[in-house]
Amino acid sequence: MLLRRALDYPPLQRMIKLELSHAKEPVARDAAMELAEFLRGRTQPGELLGPAPAPVPKVRGQYVFHLLLKGSTSRLRELMQGLPPARARLRIDPDPHSFVGLLED
Numbered sequence: 187m188l189l190r191r192a193l194d195y196p197p198l199q200r201m202i203k204l205e206l207s208h209a210k211e212p213v214a215r216d217a218a219m220e221l222a223e224f225l226r227g228r229t230q231p232g233e234l235l236g237p238a239p240a241p242v243p244k245v246r247g248q249y250v251f252h253l254l255l256k257g258s259t260s261r262l263r264e265l266m267q268g269l270p271p272a273r274a275r276l277r278i279d280p281d282p283h284s285f286v287g288l289l290e291d
Contacts, residue, residue, distance in 0.1 A: 202255045202262055203282035205240070207248040208274035215239075217274035218251035224270055225253070233257050233265070248275070254282075 204221065208214040218237035225234050233256055240250035255265055266278070 199256045200259050200262055201281060202266065203279040204253040204255065205250060205277040205279060206237075206253075206272060206274040207245070207250045207277070209247055209249070211244075211249040214249040214251050214274045217272045217276075218253060221269070221272060221276075222253055225255070225265065228265055229255070233261070 206214055206218045206221065208217065215237075222234065222237045234253065235256075236253035237251045238253075240252055243249060255262055257265065262280075269276075
């Protein structure tokens with residue numbers, strides 16, 4: 187629990203995983219980078235992790251990239267409002283069970 191407290195991980199904070207996917211890897215990567223840039227302009231240090239390729243980077247012909255947001259429920263709601271349209275499919279996973287790959291630098 188001390189590590190979770192130090193890193194502001196659940197249950198002390200909430201998390202949202204943003205998953206972008208597309209049949210073309212450059213489109214998925216660029217969409218993830220664009221979304222990250224948009225969010226970086228709105229987040230504080232430590233609230234945004236990624237983008238990073240998914241642990242399994244290609245699933246059913248789709249390249250997948252992840253971003254992870256963490257914060258209080260109200261803060262995450264605020265960050266999620268006004269997201270720009272993505273050029274890739276955007277899947278939002280509140281309180282994800284897995285975010286392997288985003289924690290590796």
